[in-house]
Amino acid sequence: MNQDVYDFITPACELLGLGEPTHQEPAFGLVRNELFAGLVDRGFRSIALETDRVAALAVDAYVREGVGTLESAMRKGFTHGFGELVPNRRLVAWMREFNRQRPSGERLALHGFDIPTENTSAPSPRRYLEHARDYLGLDLDVAGAAGEDERWSRTEAVTDPAQSPGDTADAARLRCLADDLLLQLHMRAPELIGSTSPAEWYEARARLAAGIGLLRYHAQSAVRGRTPSARISALLGVRDALMAQNLLDIREIEARRGPTLLFAHNRHVQRNPSAWALGELDCRWTGAGHTVGTLLGERYAFVAGSLGRSEAIGLAEPAPGTYEAHLRGRGAAWELTDTALPADARTRTDTVPRQGYFPLDREVLDGAAALLHIADGAAVTAGA
Secondary structure, eight states, X not given: OOOOGGGTSOTTOOEEEEEESOSSOHHHHHHHXXXXXXXXXXXXXXXXXXXXXXXXXXXXHHHHHOOSOHHHHHHHSOOTTGGGOHHHHHHHHHHHHHHTTSOGGXXXXXXXEEOSOBTTBOOOSHHHHHHHHHHHTOOOOHHHHHOOTHXXXXXXXXXXXXXXXXXXXXXXXXXXXXXXXXXXXXHTHHHHHHHSOHHHHHHHHHHHHHHHHHHHHHHHHTOOSOOHHHHHHHHHHHHHHHHHHXXXXXXXXXXXXXXXXXXXXXXXXXXXXXXXXXXXXXEEEOOXXXXXXXXXXXXXXXXXXXXXEBTTTTBOOOOTTBHHHHHHTTOOSEEEEOOOOOTTOBOOOOOOGGGTOOOOOHHHHTTOSEEEEEEEHHHHXXXX
């Protein structure tokens, strides 16, 4: 019998992080949808997903106001290929139906909290800064300093510090300009909100924050003389720091409407430092969950995702003695359960990088309020 998530979190929780150990097992998205529907009945009015915050504005406009179509929302509003995932499509369609006959203040909102980067690319900050400039009604030449968008977006700009524009004089000019835009946005907030709307002001701030974040990410890409592990750790750290900032901004927007469900990879939402090792790489950084958990205290709760067997990623039954084997012995296809596991349980070692799967370990378990364990992904998807 699955327990209620409220059996594990305090009444003070306003941001509930639900983790998954891989993006490639659809059962986690399906269970997330079921849990979110139950949380909506308990007052939750928003969900934040691991997708670009600015891109997700298109999805939010669809689910709240019916702008565009489901197809366009899935195509434009998700990054990392997440718009192709069936559970995400079902979530967006369900949220739109839920909102259709409800007053605007009671409608569900969908936010992205990621930055507009992919694994080996990051776009130009130009269009994000230009949106804020235009909203402010200023006459500033952003494009002149930014130059061609391709100089920023090409793979070499991120992978090779010598080819990054992040430490150029133009980048420094853009960072000063962006800082001035942010100051103007806040100085003129009463005037701007009065002549437009709170939603348009927050959108301008979100887009400007994305541009500033890209300038910071590109600056980090330009740092030379580091080992590969140190370089990737720094980029991962910048990304998660910006994710944390986005989450705090989202909570500022949603504070009066109700709590927010956060769904992302465990490494982004766990309450402890994050780590990733592959071959000679040994990367360590501060994840978004570690940051917001420190700042929000008991207002943030983390439920760790765990997976036993998965046909979708070719993950076999867990070996005896592993955390997942102990959890599988409880019998349910999926369940919410406490984190009490035998002290001698160990981390499984039968995974391969292509699965994108991070097995349970102490860094994930420590600080988790509960576990969402899916014993068999196929059993969950078959019943959905």
